[in-house]
Amino acid sequence: MKHLIDIKDLSVEEIDELIEVAKDIIKNPDKYSKKCEGKILATLFFEPSTRTRLSFESAMLRLGGNVLGFSEANSSSTAKGESVSDTIRVVGEYSDIIVMRHPKEGAPVVAAEKSIVPIINAGDGGHNHPTQTLTDLLTIKCEKGRFDNLTIGLCGDLKFGRTVHSLISAMVRYPKVKFILISPEELKIPSYIKKEVLDKNKIEYIETQNIEEYMNKLDILYMTRVQKERFFNEADYIRLKDSYILDEEKIINSKKDLCIMHPLPRVNEISVKIDNNPKACYFKQAKYGKFIRMALILKLLEEC
Amino acid sequence: MNIDSIKNGYVIDHIKEGKGMQIYEDLKLGELNCPVAIIKNAKSNKMQKKDIIKVDGNIQLNIDVLGYIDSDITINVVKDSKIIKKYHPELPEKITNIIKCKNPRCITSIEQELDQVFVLTDKEKRVYRCKYCESKAK
Ligand SMILES: [Zn+2]
Numbered sequence: 001m002k003h004l005i006d007i008k009d010l011s012v013e014e015i016d017e018l019i020e021v022a023k024d025i026i027k028n029p030d031k032y033s034k035k036c037e038g039k040i041l042a043t044l045f046f047e048p049s050t051r052t053r054l055s056f057e058s059a060m061l062r063l064g065g066n067v068l069g070f071s072e073a074n075s076s077s078t079a080k081g082e083s084v085s086d087t088i089r090v091v092g093e094y095s096d097i098i099v100m101r102h103p104k105e106g107a108p109v110v111a112a113e114k115s116i117v118p119i120i121n122a123g124d125g126g127h128n129h130p131t132q133t134l135t136d137l138l139t140i141k142c143e144k145g146r147f148d149n150l151t152i153g154l155c156g157d158l159k160f161g162r163t164v165h166s167l168i169s170a171m172v173r174y175p176k177v178k179f180i181l182i183s184p185e186e187l188k189i190p191s192y193i194k195k196e197v198l199d200k201n202k203i204e205y206i207e208t209q210n211i212e213e214y215m216n217k218l219d220i221l222y223m224t225r226v227q228k229e230r231f232f233n234e235a236d237y238i239r240l241k242d243s244y245i246l247d248e249e250k251i252i253n254s255k256k257d258l259c260i261m262h263p264l265p266r267v268n269e270i271s272v273k274i275d276n277n278p279k280a281c282y283f284k285q286a287k288y289g290k291f292i293r294m295a296l297i298l299k300l301l302e303e304c
Numbered sequence: 305m306n307i308d309s310i311k312n313g314y315v316i317d318h319i320k321e322g323k324g325m326q327i328y329e330d331l332k333l334g335e336l337n338c339p340v341a342i343i344k345n346a347k348s349n350k351m352q353k354k355d356i357i358k359v360d361g362n363i364q365l366n367i368d369v370l371g372y373i374d375s376d377i378t379i380n381v382v383k384d385s386k387i388i389k390k391y392h393p394e395l396p397e398k399i400t401n402i403i404k405c406k407n408p409r410c411i412t413s414i415e416q417e418l419d420q421v422f423v424l425t426d427k428e429k430r431v432y433r434c435k436y437c438e439s440k441a442k
Contacts, residue, residue: 083415083417084411084415085415085417085418102411103409104409104410104411104413104414104437105407105409105410105411105436105437105438105439106410106411106412106434106435106436106437106438107411107436109411109435109436110411110415110418110436124411125409125437126409127409127437127438
C-alpha cells in the first residue's frame with residue numbers, strides 16, 4: 001500500500017490489518033506516542049472540511065509528528081491557478097505524507113501519480129472518501145465485534161450519499177451481511193449499486209420507506225442526512241423529512257445492542273434525546289475516526 | 305490512386321456503415337501525405353453495407369483507436385500489393401486522448417495538461433471509465 005485513494009484499493013486483509021493496529025492504539029496509546037517523531041503530515045484542503053482536517057491533524061500529533069497545510073483553496077497557491085500536480089510536487093519536498101481534499105473528482109489520482117510521498121484522499125467531491133469508510137468499519141468492528149452476520153439498516157439519502165455507497169461496497173465482502181435500505185422514493189439507492197454491488201455479490205436486501213418496519217431486525221442503523229436541495233419541491237421535503245428523523249419512539253422495538261451510526265455533522269436527523277442512549281454510537285464513531293487515521297498514517301509511513 | 309490495388313499500406317475493411325468518416329478523423333488520416341480513400345456504402349456479404357478505408361503508405365496505424373471504435377473491423381496489411389496479414393483489432397485496455405471526460409466535476413475539466421485516459425472496466429459490455437473520476441465513457 002503506497003497511497004489510499006479509493007477504499008476498493010484495499011484488500012480485506014489490508015483492512016483487517018489497519019483495524020488491528022487501530023485497536024492496539026486504543027489499548028496502548030503510549031506505545032505509539034512517539035512513532036512519528038520528526039515526521040511531517042501536510043494537510044492540503046482545497047475545499048474546507050474542518051472536522052476531517054482536525055481528525056487527521058490530531059492523529060498525527062498523537063503519533064508525535066508535526067503538521068502543516070492549508071484549510072481552503074483561496075489561501076493557497078491554487079487560487080492563483082497552480083495545478084494539483086505542481087502543488088503536490090512542491091509539498092512533497094516539505095512533508096513525509098500528504099492528506100488532501102479537493103472538490104474535483106479524481107484529483108487524488110493525479111496527486112498520487114505525481115507525488116514522491118504517500119497520498120491519502122480525504123474526499124474528492126462526491127466521489128471517494130475512504131477514511132470515512134475505514135472509520136465506519138472500525139466502529140462496526142469495535143461495537144459489534146464482527147463484520148459477518150449483520151443486518152445493517154441504511155437510512156436517509158441513499159441516492160447521493162457516497163458514504164453509504166462505499167460502506168455497502170466494503171461490507172458485501174463479508175459473509176451473511178444483509179441490508180435494509182430505508183429511504184423516500186426520491187432518494188432510493190441507485191440501480192447500478194443494486195446490480196453491480198448487491199446482486200453481483202448475492203447480497204440479501206430489502207427496500208422500504210418505513211424506518212420502523214424492520215427496526216427489530218437491525219444490528220446497525222446508519223443514518224444520513226436528507227437534504228432539502230435533493231427535492232424538486234419544498235412540499236415533498238416537508239412531507240418527508242420528519243419520517244426520517246430518528247427519535248426514542250422509533251427505536252422502541254430495536255434490539256438491545258443496536259448500534260446507531262452517523263457520519264456527522266448531524267443537522268436534525270437524530271433527536272438529541274437519543275445522544276445519551278447507549279445505542280448511540282456516532283460520537284464514538286468520530287473518536288474511532290482518529291484511531292483508524294493514526295493506523296493508516298503508520299501503515300503508509302511503514303512505521304508498523 | 306487505383307482504389308482497388310494499393311502497394312504498401314492498409315485496407316481497413318468491414319467498417320460499420322457510416323463509421324468511415326469518424327475513423328478517418330480519429331486516425332487523423334487527413335494529415336497524411338500518402339493517398340487515402342474512403343469507400344462508403346460498399347456491398348458486403350457479412351453486413352448489408354459497409355465502409356472501407358484504404359491507405360497507400362507505410363504509416364503507423366493507431367490500432368487502439370480502431371479497437372475502441374469497433375473491434376469487429378478487419379485490418380489487412382498490404383505489402384508489395386499482397387495482403388500479408390489480416391486481423392481484428394483488440395479492445396484496448398486503455399485509451400489515451402481519444403475521447404474526453406464529460407463529467408463537469410472531473411479534475412480533467414480544470415487541469416488542462418492532463419491526458420484524457422479511459423480504462424476498460426467491463427470487457428463484455430465494452431465499458432470504459434475515466435481513470436480519474438470513473439465516469440462511464442459516453
Ligand atoms: Zn473524468
